Amino acid sequence: MTNQADIHTLMMGLGERARLAARGLAIAPTDQKDQALRESAALMRVRKQDIMAANQKDVATAKENNISAAFIDRLTLDEGRIDAIADGLEQIALLDDPVGTKLAEIRRPNGLVIDRVRTPLGVIGVIFESRPNVTADAGALCLKSGNAAILRGGSDSVHSSRAIHQCLADGLEAAGLSKDAIQLVPTTDREAVGKMLQGLHGNVDVIVPRGGKGLVGRVQQEARVPVFAHLEGIxxxxxxxxxxxxxxxxxxxxxxxxxxxxxxxxxxxxxxxxxxxxxxxxxxxxxxxxxxxxxxxxxxxxxxxxxxxxxxxxxxxxxxxxxxxxxxxxxxxxxxxxxxxxxxxxxxxxxxxxxxxxxxxxxxxxxxxxxxxxxxxxxxxxxFGMGAEIGIATGKMHARGPVGVEQLTSFNYRVHGKGHTRP
Amino acid sequence: MTNQADIHTLMMGLGERARLAARGLAIAPTDQKDQALRESAALMRVRKQDIMAANQKDVATAKENNISAAFIDRLTLDEGRIDAIADGLEQIALLDDPVGTKLAEIRRPNGLVIDRVRTPLGVIGVIFESRPNVTADAGALCLKSGNAAILRGGSDSVHSSRAIHQCLADGLEAAGLSKDAIQLVPTTDREAVGKMLQGLHGNVDVIVPRGGKGLVGRVQQEARVPVFAHLEGIxxxxxxxxxxxxxxxxxxxxxxxxxxxxxxxxxxxxxxxxxxxxxxxxxxxxxxxxxxxxxxxxxxxxxxxxxxxxxxxxxxxxxxxxxxxxxxxxxxxxxxxxxxxxxxxxxxxxxxxxxxxxxxxxxxxxxxxxxxxxxxxxxxxxxFGMGAEIGIATGKMHARGPVGVEQLTSFNYRVHGKGHTRP
CATH class of the missing domain: 3.40.309.10 (Aldehyde Dehydrogenase; Chain A, domain 2)
Incomplete structure (x- = not known):
């Protein structure tokens, strides 16, 4: 797919479906989200051979292109690594659900009681490079925190990411959740990244880049939505x-x-x-x-x-x-x-x-x-005891330091009155 | 001043001085910040006649331009309104200082103790329209929360804002703080707003627009730094x-x-x-x-x-x-x-x-x-019991709802070890 108009339509559709899925996820019970994570992990173990076969296609292409040994090592999935990814999903299922947690309670002299309660952020765009495991890790952290995810992986790991993503999509459906809760961008055209950075008509709330300085720099420079990232760690x-x-x-x-x-x-x-x-x-x-x-x-x-x-x-x-x-x-x-x-x-x-x-x-x-x-x-x-993290942020806004499930949430104020009118 | 290069130099200088002042403010004791607020309030009361004289120039210009009665009402300062502004400064001095507050303490099995502590955001840019009191309110909230402020008022209230700002600058100096902690942009050229929205080479951490839908819309559209705002309240x-x-x-x-x-x-x-x-x-x-x-x-x-x-x-x-x-x-x-x-x-x-x-x-x-x-x-x-607010935010990132002194802070993690190395 190289037609610009097609990519525009494709990406806007992804954004709209993500927003719709986010509404459902925001009120999904903890058990249902955890079930989706455990179903996905189980499917990954069952489909281990298929995932490795898909991964072999990516590895073969990388070798043809004379990519470095370190890169090929990051890309390669064996049984142990697939088990580790499935373990990771199960561990995220064990984390406390941040959504609905009361962060503060304010009792006013007039009798109003104001609760500050964690809510999901909405839709999180994740842009990553060669490590196919990010598909599962990032998708699972977004799901646990009640957010829909739009994942855009590098072209080097396209077959691996698709195989892993299919386990997540099927796990979501098995738990009765919309598979649009975790979508993988089906094209590796760079224009798709540009569309995500523009925010898909307000349907992306935050972007998390996972990769080298080149990727993070581009994202920080071009993004029109907030970014959780660190450019480098000096x-x-x-x-x-x-x-x-x-x-x-x-x-x-x-x-x-x-x-x-x-x-x-x-x-x-x-x-x-x-x-x-x-x-x-x-x-x-x-x-x-x-x-x-x-x-x-x-x-x-x-x-x-x-x-x-x-x-x-x-x-x-x-x-x-x-x-x-x-x-x-x-x-x-x-x-x-x-x-x-x-x-x-x-x-x-x-x-x-x-x-x-x-x-x-x-x-x-x-x-x-x-x-x-x-x-x-x-x-x-x-x-830090946060369980998994989606990255580390060096910006001072919202999330700073490790970004775990709590940092992927916002909050709102819920005011309990008894017919209160303001004097 | 209409020369673009001059405005660029002017604004970049403002940004650099703000960043430097922010470093000092971040470690300024609460007493010193509160003293500056009280000195500023006292100066406003002493200089009431001068402030009203400056305000009369703005009102006269507005009348010449046939501006609406409602607008002129918002613009006009009398003794009562100046007292109210001074009262506001004194009330902000009475608020708890958010900087240095421990938000969380994490005790790890390996003995590491991790404190999450409030820190200032850095430099806050405030862009406002006709109400001259915003000069004092916004400047004071930034100061209390340990942030340097760059204030850009509308051309309609330029004399009033300058007179009020002079009280703040003199109050800061009387308390032994840098007067660059609260700077007023000395030009009403719209290009200056554009520079602020671009972030003054990384020297603005957040922008707060105070005004109508036209102003807020422009800021949200053009800003390259985070914005705390609401476009409208439907x-x-x-x-x-x-x-x-x-x-x-x-x-x-x-x-x-x-x-x-x-x-x-x-x-x-x-x-x-x-x-x-x-x-x-x-x-x-x-x-x-x-x-x-x-x-x-x-x-x-x-x-x-x-x-x-x-x-x-x-x-x-x-x-x-x-x-x-x-x-x-x-x-x-x-x-x-x-x-x-x-x-x-x-x-x-x-x-x-x-x-x-x-x-x-x-x-x-x-x-x-x-x-x-x-x-x-x-x-x-x-x-909500937050004391004063600089505005209400409808974005979900960082600050949501009323933005008071706590919402104008970030945090960092302070890890206490005993020679801990990571296995």
């Missing part, structure tokens, strides 16, 4: 002069090397000059031993000749790799200035024993997640 | 067949006639056919006596010949005047369908004694504020 660890240096080393190694490709991995370490001569050589020893390249400022390179000189670009680069930049700072203020200049407002950590320093860090650093004496790799909805 | 009252009809009449009269020009005034009444013959004549009697025009569907006109026939346009018109439309509906479902089609998602009310109907109303109607047996005119931050 995360910092500050080692204060009051730090426990053994703890500092352990936390930095974990924050960098546990997994280097995730957004919560640390990219830059800022070390107070009073402790730099003690910490830097030992830290570099450990990093180099684990296969990590270290780039540093002049003071860092002078402390250890295995450190390569950092350029200005290093301070604003999300490596997503076994590379870390290190800067020795005059004091805590200079560390805060550095973060103010280079942070992507995702996650930062301070290693310090001085409570006043921790307090300043918590109040003066403007990022979604701030850690004290803990690894930046805890920046994750699961680690 | 509010409905549903009279269920289980309603107490005396209560229904009293609530409808109040909801329409207490003040006809506010967004929470009712525009359409939907009456169940089982009670329409009892209610309509009595209701029309009372409305007509109070000077209200009644327009109705065929069934309504057949019940009372003082009712004029409603056209399709009536169901989607916010009268902001002593006019109401009435439709007799088959049942509660038809009332919900009508609201789904015509509501502006602001405020709706149901008059009913049947709990099941009330419950359906609360869960199925998708508006910011839902009332049971209470007048729609209670849709107001003050009536």
């Amino acid at each position: 995360c910092h660890i500050v080692v204060d002069k009051s730090a426990d240096l053994t703890m500092a080393k352990d936390v930095i190694l974990n924050a960098k090397m546990r997994r280097t490709g995730i957004c919560g991995a640390v990219e830059t370490v800022l070390i107070d000059q009073h402790v730099s001569s003690l910490l830097v050589p030992e830290l570099v020893d450990a990093l180099v031993e684990m296969g990590c390249e270290v780039r540093g400022c002049d003071r860092t390179t002078s402390l250890d000749d295995r450190v390569k000189p950092a350029t200005e670009d290093d301070w604003s680069t999300e490596y997503l790799d076994a590379i870390v930049s290190v800067r020795v700072v005059d004091d805590f203020d200079q560390a805060l200035d550095h973060i103010g200049q280079y942070s992507s407002h995702h996650t930062e950590a301070v290693i310090a024993e001085d409570d006043a320093v921790v307090q300043r860090f918590f109040t003066e650093v403007d990022s979604a997640i701030l850690m004290h004496n803990a690894s930046t790799q805890f920046a994750d909805g699961g680690e | 509010c409905h009252i549903v009279v269920d067949k289980s309603a107490d009809l005396t209560m229904a009449k009293d609530v409808i009269l109040n909801a329409k006639m207490r003040r006809t020009g506010i967004c929470g005034a009712v525009e359409t009444v939907l009456i169940d056919q089982h009670v329409s013959s009892l209610l309509v004549p009595e209701l029309v009697d009372a409305l007509v006596e109070m000077g209200c025009e009644v327009r109705g569907c065929d069934r309504t006109t057949s019940l009372d010949d003082r009712v004029k026939p409603a056209t399709e346009d009536d169901w989607s018109t916010e009268y902001l005047d002593a006019i109401v439309s009435v439709r007799v509906v088959d049942d509660f479902d038809q009332a919900l369908d009508h609201i789904g089609q015509y509501s502006s998602h602001h405020t709706e009310a149901v008059i009913a004694e049947d709990d099941a109907v009330v419950q359906r109303f609360f869960t199925e109607v998708d508006s910011a504020i839902l009332m049971h047996n209470a007048s729609t005119q209670f849709a107001d931050g003050g009536e």
